[in-house]
Amino acid sequence: MIRTKRIMSLALTCTMCLGLGIQADASELNETREKASQLQNQKKAAEDEKASLAAQLESIAADMEEIQKNIEAKEEELTAKEEELVQAKVEENNQYEDMKKRIKYMYENGNVQFIEILLESQTIADFLNKAEYISTISEYDRDMLDEFQAVVEDVEQQEAEIQKEYDEMGDMQDELISKQEEVSTLVSEKEAQISELDSQLGDTNAKLAELEEAAAAAQRKQSESSSGYVPNGGGGSVITGNGTFTHPCPGYTYISSYFGYREQPIPGASTNHKGMDFAAGTGTPIYAAASGTVVFAAYSGNAGNMITINHGNGLTTTYMHCNQIFVSSGQSVGKGQNIATVGSTGNSSGPHLHFQVEQGGVPVNPQNYF
Ligand SMILES: [Zn+2]
Structure with missing residues (x-):
C-alpha cells in the first residue's frame, strides 16, 4: 500500500516536470516564431526600399x-x-x-x-x-x-x-x-x-522547425494520456492576423504538409496536396477563415467530416477530417466563427485539419490569404 502511494507520487512529480518542460519549450517556440516573423517583416521592408530605389x-x-x-x-x-x-x-x-x-x-x-x-x-x-x-x-x-x-x-x-x-x-x-x-x-x-536577413531567417526557421517538432512530440505524448474531447457545440469567435483569412486553426502545433507536391503520406493520399495540413490535438477548435455561407457540412468518404464555405467571388474554403461539426449547410457564418473541431475522420493518419482554398474551383495555396 505504502509502496503504491510512493510510486503514484513519483509519477505525479514526473508529470509536473513534463508540464514545465513543455511550458519552457512553448515560450521558446513563441519567441522563435516572433523572431522569424520580425525578420520576415524586416526583409519585406528592405525589399520594398530596394524596389523604390x-x-x-x-x-x-x-x-x-x-x-x-x-x-x-x-x-x-x-x-x-x-x-x-x-x-x-x-x-x-x-x-x-x-x-x-x-x-x-x-x-x-x-x-x-x-x-x-x-x-x-x-x-x-x-x-x-x-x-x-x-x-x-x-x-x-x-x-x-x-x-x-x-x-x-x-x-x-x-x-x-x-x-x-x-x-x-x-x-x-x-x-x-x-x-x-x-x-x-x-x-x-x-x-x-536582404541577404543578411535571409541568412538569419534561414537559421531561425531551422530552429523553429526543430522546436515545432519537439512541441508536437510533447503534444502527442500528452494527448495519448488525456481523457479525450468533450463536445461543447462551438466556442467563441477567434480572429488572428490581418489577412483576408483568419487562421482556421491557430491552436495547431505544426504544419504536417504544405500545399503542392509531397511524398505520399499514407496509401490512397494524393502526392499533389490540394491544401495545407495543420496537425493539432483532437478537439482543437476550427474557425471559419472568412465570413460566408456553409454549402456543405457532412461526412464525405476520404475527407471525413467536412465543411465547405462559399465566400463569394469564386472563393471557397474546405475543412476536412473534423471530429465535430457545429454548422449546417445553408447557414451563414462570420469570420473566425468556431465551426468545428480537429479530428482524424476519413482517410487520415492522425488528428489534423486539412484546410483547402479554391478560387474558381481550382485549389490554390492557402498561405496567399493569411
Ligand atoms: Zn491534407
Whole structure:
C-alpha cells in the first residue's frame, strides 16, 4: 500500500516536470516564431526600399536618355552655327581684302609709306582706326565692312549661347551620373542587408522547425494520456492576423504538409496536396477563415467530416477530417466563427485539419490569404 502511494507520487512529480518542460519549450517556440516573423517583416521592408530605389534608378536612366538626346541635338545646332560663323567670317574677310585692294589702287600714286603702315594693320579694328584718317575711303566699303562685322558678331553671340546651353546640359548629365552612382550604391547596400536577413531567417526557421517538432512530440505524448474531447457545440469567435483569412486553426502545433507536391503520406493520399495540413490535438477548435455561407457540412468518404464555405467571388474554403461539426449547410457564418473541431475522420493518419482554398474551383495555396 505504502509502496503504491510512493510510486503514484513519483509519477505525479514526473508529470509536473513534463508540464514545465513543455511550458519552457512553448515560450521558446513563441519567441522563435516572433523572431522569424520580425525578420520576415524586416526583409519585406528592405525589399520594398530596394524596389523604390530601383524605380528611382529607372527614372534616372530615363532622364539620362532624354538629356543625351538633347545634347546630341545641341551638338548638331553647334556644328551648324560654326559652319555659319565660318561662312560669315569668309564674307567679312572677302570684303576686307576687296576694300584694301581698292584703297591701294586709289593711293597708288600717293603717300606710299602711309598706305604701307595702313596695310600692315594686324586686325580689322586696327585698320579701321588708321583708316579714320583717310577721308577718301569709300563710304560704301565702310558700310559693307560694318555690316559683315555685325553678322560675324551676331553669329558669334548665337554660338556662345548655344555653347552655354550645351555646357549646362553637360552639368546636368554629370549630376545624373553621380546620382545614379549614389542610388546604385544604396541598392547594393540593400541587397547585402536582404541577404543578411535571409541568412538569419534561414537559421531561425531551422530552429523553429526543430522546436515545432519537439512541441508536437510533447503534444502527442500528452494527448495519448488525456481523457479525450468533450463536445461543447462551438466556442467563441477567434480572429488572428490581418489577412483576408483568419487562421482556421491557430491552436495547431505544426504544419504536417504544405500545399503542392509531397511524398505520399499514407496509401490512397494524393502526392499533389490540394491544401495545407495543420496537425493539432483532437478537439482543437476550427474557425471559419472568412465570413460566408456553409454549402456543405457532412461526412464525405476520404475527407471525413467536412465543411465547405462559399465566400463569394469564386472563393471557397474546405475543412476536412473534423471530429465535430457545429454548422449546417445553408447557414451563414462570420469570420473566425468556431465551426468545428480537429479530428482524424476519413482517410487520415492522425488528428489534423486539412484546410483547402479554391478560387474558381481550382485549389490554390492557402498561405496567399493569411
Ligand atoms: Zn491534407
